[in-house]
Amino acid sequence: MFSKSAKGHNDILLTPNTSVNYPRDAATNLPIASQALKQFEHVLKTKKDSKLAAIVFKPINFQQVNTILGRHNSDILLLQLALCLKKSVSENPNLIDFDNNATSVKIARLHGLDFLVVFDLSNTKHEVKSIVDELCHQLAKAVPDAMSFKSFSLNFELAFGVAISKEHGNSVEEIVSHATDALLKGVDSGQVIQYFDNNSIFYTEQKLRLMECLRQDIVDENLHWYLQPQVDINDHAIIGFELKVNWHTNDGKVLELADFINLAEHSGDVYCLTKQMFKQAFKALFSLHKIGVYSQVSVNLSSQNLLEPDLVDYIEQQMKNYNIAGKYLMIELDEQIMLCACQRAKNTIDQLKSLDITVAIDNFSGSYESLRYLRKMVIDQVKINCQDLDTSDDNRADKAIINALITFTHSMKLPLIGTHIDNSETANSYISMGGSLIQGEMIHKGVNPSEIEPWLQNWYIKHPKAKPNRS
Structure with missing residues (x-):
């Protein structure tokens, strides 16, 4: 169950798998990184034959909002964005639930402006890329055409980085890290959806x-x-x-x-x-x-x-x-x-x-x-x-x-x-x-x-x- 903190700033998330209370992210009311990664790790260990796609994404043109409106006001816009994204994937049965409570939450906030969803590809017979691309496009479409605060409005654009278990890493930390690397590479190259390339590891080692x-x-x-x-x-x-x-x-x-x-x-x-x-x-x-x-x-x-x-x-x-x-x-x-x-x-x-x-x-x-x-x-x-x-x-x-x-x-x-x-x-x-x-x-x-x-x-x-x- 969820309960309000003493000062009313954060929701507290108590999972059935641990006695640790995880605070919700104050700006977006989404599960925080530590809780999301714990749930991801739990699924990865219990479903050893599963194939999971970690999708890290962010609004690439949001930074200017902090500069123009200040952090408090930009957090209001970020909350609007999070609500839209959360709603768009709430009914998808193939996404990992980061909440484990009555209210299903299938999106989490990582550090900075990065968000995470994890897609269980085990039960799908379609091509992995087409399935993941479709989910990314669904999230992108969930963003309102124009989000407004007072006299300021902005059209958010999302960029996505994807890494798949076993193919791009065996541990949660490695998979999410590689998805984040792919996201950064996609932003630099102007690609909306970027999949992690194992050759980049070789290139990095070769470069070193x-x-x-x-x-x-x-x-x-x-x-x-x-x-x-x-x-x-x-x-x-x-x-x-x-x-x-x-x-x-x-x-x-x-x-x-x-x-x-x-x-x-x-x-x-x-x-x-x-x-x-x-x-x-x-x-x-x-x-x-x-x-x-x-x-x-x-x-x-x-x-x-x-x-x-x-x-x-x-x-x-x-x-x-x-x-x-x-x-x-x-x-x-x-x-x-x-x-x-x-x-x-x-x-x-x-x-x-x-x-x-x-x-x-x-x-x-x-x-x-x-x-x-x-x-x-x-x-x-x-x-x-x-x-x-x-x-x-x-x-x-x-x-x-x-x-x-x-x-x-x-x-x-x-x-x-x-x-x-x-x-x-x-x-x-x-x-x-x-x-x-x-x-x-x-x-x-x-x-x-x-x-x-x-x-x-x-x-x-x-x-x-x-x-x-x-x-």
Whole structure:
């Protein structure tokens, strides 16, 4: 039986299987998570051959209600929603009853905005997916077209995550956890109903192994560095190099920085990797200066590292260690980093500029905000991705944008490098628009720093008019 608490805030739920009194959720008057999971576990153990589908769902656009109306008022709307959902499934005989009392309650509130129903699939002869999908659609239809409070109204949308016993887990905790994971994945991908995928467990384990291997290779400095030349196509002069890095995984795959930077960020090793990049850049500059070549070497810097408190001090220390002036180092920042940079990041950029380090914008798009930013900060170079620039008619828009950017940078007397120029068709298209500075596999995929001297000697033999930078 249900009884009111002394203060009248919660209903008390007493189950026949335990002497523990479980309070009802105050906002929705539904069974709370601990009671629901206990009932779920009881059915899972007593019906060992049963097949149970845990469906975790939530209103995905409810968070704004708390912000606008406050928690007390939003709880009133949440109660309306819970009543509608509870009523819609109350007569379904295949759903687990979380109450075990005279009043049947087949829906429970988990943590936050998550709700739970558990479907017993043992007695159905239909395809599991069709049965579960039908239940999810039934719950979605139970939501009123517009729920109102005072002058505020909102159309709720539900998203569902599904995990099935034995297929997706053997314990209640595991099954519900996997259903919740599926829900989160569905929300991220825009899927209304998302079933748990066992491959995601493998992917997570695989990702953790990769992270550990990457961490060890970073600690052991077992990464592969190379220099990609940047050339003025008019006279074939080497104007600079971009330092790039590959990681050779244990299974033989060769990953570029863009392919494994997220692993380094998630493992917390990205700053260690970045410091190695700067160290390698100064080592390369030292080797170039030793043979009388004074071209710049550029390093791509992520937004996360731009906020490291000792970044500038570390770079300055490397300058002293290798006796290299700051003007020979260029730092490339992605355009979005520049546009979204906080004051702390802008202060770091100012400190880098004070060391005479040059700054480039990578993946420049020429957006209005970018142009405004160029006026506010001294940028030494911009780079545009020419990967999709070819002779096909489908790329007319890309050609028009790149053509406009080349014209714009010329008018500002700002050096522009076209990157990812990997074939003669792309190069010819870029050059026909007035571009002259190129980087890509058409010149070289990347030179090992230890082989830079013979490569340069061979380059100048092939292009005798090219003059190395000797100052």
